[in-house]
Amino acid sequence: MTEAAGRPPALSVADLIVAEGPEGAERILIAGLTVSVAAGEIVAVRADDAASAQALVQVLDGRRRAQYGALAAGTGGRPRRVAPVRPASVTVVRAGQAPPTGAGPRPVVVVDATASDTGAVATDVARTAAREGSGVLLVTTDADTAAEADRVVHLNRPPAAPARAPEQALFSTAALTAAAIGSLTSAGVGEERAALVAGVLVDADVRGHFSHGVGLLPMYLDRVERGGIDPAAEPEWICEDAPVAVLDARGGFGQVAAGRAAEHCARRAAATGLAAVAVRGNNHVGMLAAYREHFVRHGVVGLILNISGPSVAAPGAGRPTLGNDAVCMVVPRGEGRPLVVDFATGSVASGKIRHAAHRGEPVPATWLVDRRGRPTTDPGELDRGGAVPVFGGHKGLGVAVITEVLAGILAGGTVSPLVHKQRAEPERSMDCSQLFLALSPAAFGDPPVDELLDVLSGAVTAGYPQGAPRVHLPEQQEELAEAAALDSGIPVPLTVVERLGWTADRTPAASGGTR
Missing domain, CATH: 3.30.1370.60 (Malate/L-lactate/L-sulpholactate dehydrogenase, NADPH binding domain)
Known part of the structure; x- marks a missing residue:
């Protein structure tokens, strides 16, 4: 079956956001779900994890409050902020149960198929409700169960990854510094001053903080010109x-x-x-x-x-x-x-978001909110009025x-x-x-600064009964990045290389060489 074209939605959910955990350290369970279902239609909401699927069921069942979002249930229903109150027209059915009988078809049936081994039963319940004229939202983590629906909406699915690794050029520290100095001096910056600016930018790249590296040069040069x-x-x-x-x-x-x-x-x-x-x-x-x-x-x-x-x-x-x-x-x-x-x-340096944009990559939903305050994985939202929490x-x-x-x-x-x-x-x-x-x-x-720092770092390490992770103290991530830069070179997105007019082969970083 195809989407029920022309029919008013029996249920509409807009921009639903659900989180858990203490303020400032929340885990996003649902990051901006928008879905609608018409009478007689089955729409599957497929989640990648049970916690997110269960959170959606709990919100629709009136057992959980959403942080953001609106819901309209029943034809002609008015959208309202999602609160822990289930609309009378929405019936939540667990797989293995049957919808209530005796009062005619329910306008909206939410089938909870989040438990394991409930796919076939859930599909039967959904089909029965749809035949009776209900709009059915089938919430599941199982791909085969979701495939039985008329439409599938993926919960929290990030943008598709690029078909291949973003193209980059690899530079040695000396070569990258020389290239940056050359771009600056070509714009009229004195040699000594150009070397100072380039050194700061390249140092960030060497330490793995590409958000503050030579990727800033095109903007710097534009600001010099303007x-x-x-x-x-x-x-x-x-x-x-x-x-x-x-x-x-x-x-x-x-x-x-x-x-x-x-x-x-x-x-x-x-x-x-x-x-x-x-x-x-x-x-x-x-x-x-x-x-x-x-x-x-x-x-x-x-x-x-x-x-x-x-x-x-x-x-x-x-x-x-x-x-x-x-x-x-x-x-x-x-x-x-x-x-x-x-x-x-x-929560993250703004430049890290722009570096992801240079590479054509999404960002974690915890890094950025759009103009309406909704978590987003699109790094372009930063320059469209979005904000870093x-x-x-x-x-x-x-x-x-x-x-x-x-x-x-x-x-x-x-x-x-x-x-x-x-x-x-x-x-x-x-x-x-x-x-x-x-x-x-x-x-x-x-x-005794050194001795007391050792005590401090030892106390942090001792807090991991199974052994501390490789990076558990400041400077450890930077030390690893510096070793990688020395061994393999410093990656620079070709979008930046081309804007600066540098010469570089079009080779992905994984197979490129240092220059």
Whole structure:
């Protein structure tokens, strides 16, 4: 049978979202289901897991509240927000049961086929109800059961994966750095400044954070051409010798002012015990961890906070009204790698979503909401008014507010809602701000930093009775990424390579070589 064309729907479900778990750490069970069924029609909703299927049945049975969505039951029914009340016209039947008799056909029958080994029974129940004129929604996890319906709607099915791996070129670190410098100098950026900007971008790629790597170069160059970045701007110290120094970036490349601020802050803290540098009037600075070597070289603990333009939604909100701000801590060790903790206040850095768009890949539904506040896997929604949810619910919002006060209000006399978005306004400086803080362990009596960090990491590891996963502490993921970059090269999507006019063979990363 085909879809019941021309008949009004007996049941319509629109944009249904169901989640479970604590606020800020929810698990999405149903991510935006829209389905309708007409009288005499069987529509199967096929889920990939029993929990999602059961959540749908519970909502339609009035036993569970949905976070978002509307439902209209019965011909002419008015859509209403889904609440834990089952419409009188909806009858939920478990496989093995029969619909109630004696009152004529029910307008809508929901057949619960989520239990194992109920497919044949559920199909018989569904067919009987449809013959009697009911619209039937068959909820199942079984492909064969679903295939017996007139139509199948897949629950939470992400967009189809590309037929083959996204095409990429592989570069060695030196080759990628040289290519980035070449693009910048061709746009009129001085050699030394180009090397600084390229170094920060390539460092992010080497560490596996492609969202902050050379994929940003096309946007940077567009902003140079249109006036949002002044490539020749020279940062100016408003106050340099006080305990709190203030640096005006004057709308230049963000990396230039950030590098000077980090070096000044670390050097002064090594001499005086404590230092702070505020940077205002700046542009995008890249990955905050890129400035770690200044603190490591001077042996001081560093803390960097950054605010950016609005792209993050508050808990439960849909509109992007806050910046995807960033926090980074650097702790030098006597031996080995420093401890680096670098994260955004959104559930994910916005650039990671755009990197997925470059590769033609969907994103997890927990990364992004669309303009109506619904979880989405389409990375393009970010630039169509979507938003990144703040991490950790209201606690994450608290971290964001702390960052706004320190790096925004104090350091820059601004807050993220006033920062210009670099993609939406390429002709204007972002006018964002950063705060660099540094503390010398010597000023605190030289505590045994390395020994206590070992105790801390040991405590984390001990929390896994079956053994800790390969990545369970900060810097471990980056260490693996650096090893992979050294061994196999750094992948750059060909969409980026082509936009920059670089020469590269059209080979998937899996079979390409370093350049």
